Amino acid sequence: MPPREIQLIGVPTNSSGTTDGVARAPASLRDSGLSAALAGLPWFSDSGDLPLTAPLPQRGASGLLAEDALISTIGQVRTAVRAARTGGRLPLLLGGDCPVLLGALSALQTEHDQPGLLFVDGHEDAWPPHLSPTGEAADCELGLALRLFDEGLDSRLSDVLPKIRAEDVVAVGPRDGAELASANVPSLAGRLRALIRPAQLIAGDVEAATSAAASLPAPWWLHVDLDVLATSELAAVDYPQPGGLSWAQLTEITSAALAADGCAGWSVCIYNPDLDPDRSGADSIISYLTRTVSGTNRA
Numbered sequence: 001m002p003p004r005e006i007q008l009i010g011v012p013t014n015s016s017g018t019t020d021g022v023a024r025a026p027a028s029l030r031d032s033g034l035s036a037a038l039a040g041l042p043w044f045s046d047s048g049d050l051p052l053t054a055p056l057p058q059r060g061a062s063g064l065l066a067e068d069a070l071i072s073t074i075g076q077v078r079t080a081v082r083a084a085r086t087g088g089r090l091p092l093l094l095g096g097d098c099p100v101l102l103g104a105l106s107a108l109q110t111e112h113d114q115p116g117l118l119f120v121d122g123h124e125d126a127w128p129p130h131l132s133p134t135g136e137a138a139d140c141e142l143g144l145a146l147r148l149f150d151e152g153l154d155s156r157l158s159d160v161l162p163k164i165r166a167e168d169v170v171a172v173g174p175r176d177g178a179e180l181a182s183a184n185v186p187s188l189a190g191r192l193r194a195l196i197r198p199a200q201l202i203a204g205d206v207e208a209a210t211s212a213a214a215s216l217p218a219p220w221w222l223h224v225d226l227d228v229l230a231t232s233e234l235a236a237v238d239y240p241q242p243g244g245l246s247w248a249q250l251t252e253i254t255s256a257a258l259a260a261d262g263c264a265g266w267s268v269c270i271y272n273p274d275l276d277p278d279r280s281g282a283d284s285i286i287s288y289l290t291r292t293v294s295g296t297n298r299a
Contacts, residue, residue, distance in 0.1 A: 006293055007089040008038070009080050010049035013073050013096040015137040017057030017066035021238065021272045026094045028273035032282035037290045044293065045089070050076045061154040063129035064137050070099060074160045077103025081265060082110060090258075092293075095269030098125060099137040101223045105145055105162035108219050108264055115264070116168040116220030117145070118213045118257055120250070122227040122241055124174045124188050124195075128152070131185065138270075142169070142188070168220075170212040171195045172253060173228035175243050198243050206249055210256040218262030224254060225270045226285065234284060236276035247288060254292045 010026030012019070026049055038044045053072040060067030077093065081104050084091035093100045098121070108115035119142060126143030130152060133139075143149055147163045169192045177197075180187050189195045194212040201208065213220075227237040230244035245253075257263050271285055 005043045005045065005089045006041075006092050007084045007087075008044070008046040008092050008094055009077075009084070010094050011052070011073065011077060011096040011100045012049050013052055013069070013100065014055070015065060015070065015097050015099055016134070017055040017069070019055070021274055022095065022097045022270055024273050025096060025269075025271045029094065029271070029282055029285060032279050032286060034286045034289065037286050038293060041293065047080075047084075050080060052076065059135050060157075062149075062152065062157050063132065063135065064140075064157075065135040066137075067154060067157060070137050071157055071160055073099065074103040074106060078106040078110075078160075081107035085111070085264065090263075091265040093265070093267040093269075095267060097136070097138040098223070098225055098267075098269050099141045099144075100267050100269060101141050101221070102145060102161060104221050104223075104265055104267055105164060106160065108221060109162050109164075111264075112217075112219055114165055114168055114217055115162075116216030116218065116262070117164060117170070118216060118220060118222045118263075119169055119171040120173055120209075120223060120228050120253060121171065121225035122173055122229075122244060123176045123225070123239070124171065124180065125225075126188055127185055131183070133183075142171075166191045167193050168217055169193055170209070170216060172201075172209045172212075173198055173245055175241055198245055201245065201249060206252045206256070209253050213253075213257055214260060216262060219264035220262050222254070222257045222263055222266045224250070224266070224268045226268065227270050234271075234281050236272050236281035237270050238272055238275075247284065251288055251292055254288075255295050258292065 014023035055066035055069035127139040
C-alpha cells in the first residue's frame, strides 16, 4: 500500500478565550523543529495555521467561554478537513485544545452519517457547559458531539455541532472518575462502545484499545489529548492528574490507529509551551509525531 499523504493543519485555539497557553502550541512546536523533522518525508505537507477569530473570555448563552470564536473555529476546521480529505490526504490537526475535534467530526459527517471516534484523553470531557468549573469547551467537547446538552445551547452553536452515537465511540485513558463523582457529573462509563481506563492497560500491552478501535464504523477519527500521558512523561499540560499512559503506550495506540483502514484523520491537542521553559516537552512531542508518522508510512 502506498503511503498516505499527511497534511498538517495548525489550529491555534484556547477555549479559555485567550491566545496564549495551548493556543501557542502549533507555532511553538514548529519553532522547536517539528516542520524540519517532518519536511523530508515525501508524504507530509504543512498548510500552516487557520486564521481564527479572536476570542473573548466571556461566557456566552450556552455557558461556554468565547462561544463566537468556538462556532467560527468549528466551521473553519470542518472546511479544512473536508478539503484535505477530498484531496486524498489524511488531515493532522495540531491544536490548540480539544474542541478542534468538533469541526473534524462535522467534516466526517458530510461523508457518512454515523462516523466513529477513537478518543484518547485523560478526561471524559462531558461536563454540562453551565456546570463546567472553567467554562472551557475543552471540558465538554465529547458531550457536545454526543449532543447531550442540546436543550441548553445557543442555536448558533447547536447548528454547527456534529452528532455522533455513543456506541460509535471508544474512549481510552480517562482517569477523572473521582472528580466527576464528587461534582455529581455522570460518567460516560457504560454508555460508550468502550471506555478503557489506564489501569486496564497492562504495561506495554494496548491490545484492548486497538481491538476496540478496530470495531469502529468507518470513517472514524483519532483524537489524542496529550494529558492522557502521565505527568512524568509530559508536564506541560494545564490540568495534570495522577496516573496516565507512557509515551510507549500512546505511540503504540496511535500507530495502530493510523495504520487501520478506517482512520480518516488525527488531532493532537493540549500542549502548553508556557509550562515548558526548557522545551523538553516539545522535543518529546516532536519525537512522538515523527516516530508515529514515519512508522505508519513505512513501506
